[in-house]
Amino acid sequence: MPGIVDVSQLVKTYGDGTKAVKGISFNVSEGEFFGFLGPNGAGKSTTIKILTTILRKTSGSASVAGFDVEKDAAKIRKIIGVQNQETVVDEDLTGRENMILQGELQQMHGQALRDRVDELLKIVDLVDAADKRAGFYSGGMKKRLDLATTLVHNPKILFLDEPTTGLDPQSRAAIWAYLKQLNEQGITIFITTQYLEEVDRLCRRLAIVDLGEIVAQGTPADLKQEIGADSISLGLENTTMNGGTREKAKQVLENKFDRVSNIVNSDIGLTVYAKNGSFLVPEIVRAFDDAGIKLSSITVSSPTLDDVFLKHTGKRIRVEEVTSANYRGMFSRRRR
């Protein structure tokens, strides 16, 4: 059975020769909550733009609800809702006017349109602010309004490019809860995001893209299983920037534990991947004790999507961004 989104050997090469998408294939079934993940510059937004008929593909094929993205673009535009990475609302118009305009561009009008807008205003909790100009909205309210404008015409499938980036935790939770609700009503959701816990909780299936190619796809459970190892997070005392304790600890682990499949640096010390990690804990504690390495904490967890992402792309999706930002913050403060 063909999916509601069908992509085969899709290629996009920009005018300047940049190969943003290098022959990817995947499909999304109707009613699915589909996560499309990847580091910055992986080709996510390019793919979404092609699927939403905004950008022309170079080669390969792509269809939405059985309609070809180029030949039947007009038909696709009637059944999709698209939220771009940037929040896009007209700040001179009120929330209500923004929604009405989007409805009108979808050829809706009259009482039916007004009723639908009222209904959506309630759902995204903007009733009180409906007749205020969007320019006066907070970031979270704008994002909710933006989402609501994409829903006016009851789309069958929603394309969301980072719908919660830059929002405070409450607004984020509200949007995810609402997306879940929409999906339960039967709307297919195609989403790119950096929030892997939510992906894990909500997405039925996901694909990971890196450098324009799909490096993994499947259900979150399957992908985590593939890792085949638990992660043991070790908090090390006296972890310095130059990693003196870290190096020593690494050596101990590498020399004494052949079941360890991978060791990576973490914010607090090291993360060790190994099968049946919990059995290793006492041995690690003993070994570190003998070597005089002080442990401040030790946590064992089954693999997360973070680990999946790290394995396939060699990058951490979010944690690293935050760390480097902190770094910069620290340095600029010191200089002052």
Added chain:
Amino acid sequence: MSFLLDSLHLFVRWMKKLVRNPILIFFSLFQPVIFLVLFTQLFNKFGALLGPGVSYTVFATAGIVLQNAFSSAFQSGTAVVDDIRSGFLTKMLATPVNRTAILFGRILSDAFRVVVQTVIILVLAYALGVFPETGFLGYLLVIFTVAAFGLAWSGISLALGLKTKSAETVFGIAGFLTFPLLFMSTALVSTSVMPDWMKTVSNYNPISFAVNAMRNMITGCPPGQLSSNCTTGFDWSTILQAYGVIALIGVLTLGATLYLFRKVVS
């Protein structure tokens, strides 16, 4: 059908944006009004230089009306740049909206705005004693002509905006063009006081064509004759020439705009 409806919806959007940012109207009306109220007083005696019994205020009204259309038209391009930059254009393109209507709605709002501002200027001019010798029809024709000019002229800024996607560039070029084009035309002075080389420039300056036609509608004089008690009425050859030039500019600038817009949206 969807073309007209979409154009209308987007026209309404631009109108709302304009009314809610009155500063934009202020900016484009400020200069013409200063010219009309102060400049004409300052150059009051200049009228006598142009010919016996010529009122400079009457003479300059056509030029000031045009100047207003000129500066308003240059905001069109920056508005479209804003929509490209903010992602609003992309958002619209993911809907079934008629592509050409996106442009047409904006151009329509430009023309409407020029009409409103022209009416304001003409009312002020009336208070200063300027009334078209050709009567009420003259009023309507002045308004129609300047709207047509504004339409054609906004194509320049739209094309620039679509090509450079930079509001600063559009503003810069607008500022660069305004004074040479305006002063080397018959907008504020007659060719009789210009040096020969400038006369030549002015004769080929599209601004002069439009101004000459509107001045004829206001003074009822044939071009070149400036005294304020003419009885010629409409000088159709001047008027038709003006429409020819406006149509030519319109075809060129709006054609370029449409071409560049297609490139942006596909």
